[in-house]
Amino acid sequence: MKLSKNRGYVTLMTAQVISSLGDWLSIVAIITLVGLKWEATPMQVSLVFLCLALPMALLGPAAGTVADRMNRKLLMMMSDLVRAGLFLVLAFAETLWLVYLCLFTIGAFSAVFVPAKNGKLKELVAPEHMKSAMSVTSMIDSSTKVMGPLLSGLLVAAFGAKIVFFIDSASFFLSAIFIFLLPKSLETLNEEQGEEGHRFTFKHEFLTGLSFIQRDSFIVMGLAFLGVSLLILQLADSQIIILIRDLSTASPDLFGYIVTASGLGMFLAGWRLAKKTDYRAFPNMLAGVSGLGISFAMMGVCTYFDVAFSILWGPLFGLTGGFAASHIFVPFQATVQVETPVHMTGRVFGVINSVMTIATIIGPLLGGWLASQFGAVPTFIVTASILVLISFTGYLAKNKVERGRVHGTESQPGTPGATTS
Template sequence: MKPKLKLNKNFVTLITAQAISSLGDWLSIVAIITLVGLKWEATPMQMSLIILSLAMPMAVFGPVSGAIADRLDRKKLMIISDVVRGILILLLTLASSVWMVYIILFATGIFSSVFVPAKNGKLKELVKDENIKGAMSLTSIIDSSTKVLGPLISGILVSSFGTYNVFYIDSATFFLSALLILLLPATAKEPLNNKQEGKQASSLRSDLQEGFTFIRQSSYLMYGLFLLGISLLILQLSDSQIIILLRELTNVSPDLFGYAVTSSGLGMLITGIVLSKKTDYNAYLYMCLGVLGIGAGFGGMAALTYLDLALSIVWVPALGLVVGIAAGLVFIPFQSAVQEKTPVHLTGRVFGVINSTTTTATIIGPLAGGTLATVIGIIPSFLITSSLLIFLFFISLIFRNKVEQEDEHVTESQPGTQGAASRQIN
């Protein structure tokens, strides 16, 4: 962690709460997928619905939740979200059918849709503009680290104490996260003039429109969001079906899925560490390369599964590592750029729009992926995913110069945006 960020005690508290909550998330997600996918032998469509149950609330309520996060105290919203999610996770211990899991995950997703924009807005409050890229890389490192540790710890706990004990631990992490967030300062409010009072009294509809309008002003944000959304849509065609693909192998270990998730998290961790030290990178180019890497990783996984290659315990995690590194190149640069370009008073609305767009992709993707795998088979569906991502890479390179040049023009014609944001938090 950079010295300036180390000295920011509120930022350290925020990312500590994030780390604890994220670790619990991965504990329960892996346990649920293992329970439903392996023990209950779920169909491809049922696996898609697991992802859908968590994703749909973010897509449907994302923009509204973002606007709410800009209107209300973000600290209180995060605490409420953590406490309610902790209670909901406890209810998973009572689940006896896949439909009960769907309902509980859907309710959890509703409160997650509030937490995410509130957390991003709070980070913008606590960190100065010149440290945003480093802060975003550190939050990505935390997410990736918990993705690595979560499946490993979950596997040990499930095998030692049973699946449902993992849910108790996950619930406790949400409550602990809420206690840490209590230590954060409330949102500082400045005296409002008449113009600002009128704006604050505006309708929720106009708040939502303002988030869309801000994104449309930047060619980079518009095409970057398009690239991210389409990449996620194509990725989710196969990502939700990995455990189905692994069942095609002759000798598949029950722990192989956990290893794949762990290695992909390690890949994102590596990317986050590298980008936290190198903050002057070309974000758009990195996103393009990330799309290519994800496509290559999935294509290789499908090909080796078709060949039923031995030592899957080696090559599956290796390809997961490649996909994780590539995914980090797509997600981290874009989120850092959004934080840099967005004023603090708009972060909830902008991230609400972004989360809604990307989560819509994660809804359509698993459903289409489940259907595609059922109709043409799991291996062909992975090959289609790989081909589409590689094609998207070449299309993105064609538009690279146009997007970057137009974005530079917009930035030069709108000076002071970040300065205005800084004044609001000082």
């Protein structure tokens, strides 16, 4: 069955579009509320992002285990409905501490939603279509990342932050409705149940998931490449505005153009990988790491020499950087999705989500420190060189990594054990 004919998959992707747009809609509204209306300090604004990211970083592996033990459809609906309610609370919040509490809880339920969604995707999509499905997921993420803040900014300017929180709440409620409409699956016996049908303990299942990851060199190495690349990507992204400030002539809108071009590059890469699914994951990841490094290096070099027409080369390298980044993330996650048994998908993607979130927390902080100590241009060039060096090191280890892919034959399509959807 083609993906476009798979009703469950289309319904799940519709829910993802709505909830992802809701995620990004809230960012501008929250910053407007905290930073402008309440005149919060830079540290207080930073805590906004930390409250969203920290629970996802800390709870990822445990949340993934929960997603493997429980009804994934129910978990996703509960997560959306709770977040919908919390955004309503934010609309009437009067203190920073209430905002922090709501955002931390939203982050915690997002930590459950992500592995549950990936597990549900494994249930609904046949292995031969999984790479295309993950590419489409990436296209949705990159599109909403660009459109969400833009739309939110327009709405905040026109109607104020409160109305955006109402719209955000409605988006999560609508997403929950679409998840409710997902087709049911047959209940099957969990592969991790004991001989008498009793489940193993939460601790046992948690450790089994970690053991599964440790035994597969592709997942271990790929996760290392993913984490380091995302850390440097976030490091550079957070300092682009500082980098272009060193240019003698730069459009005030240059930063926005670079970010938009980066999102477009990620979208185009997702579209390419959705069409061409017979790729080898690890070589694509190595090319992506190298391409990302070269893009950042060229930004640094062009800024150092104060090259004219930054309105052209800035977005161009943003485009190539986004295109390269997707060739790291999409092949890795698609291959892991294909090769991971359905009853372990939540745990594996819980760990992946945790690593990615930790990188997004550390990256901007490290970038700020490096740029303040050594300057933006050296920071870009040095970190870009590290990416190229990492890519070369990965090439030397390529054969060993690909020989270590031992789980591909274990992956089975279908439903998770002891759950209905």
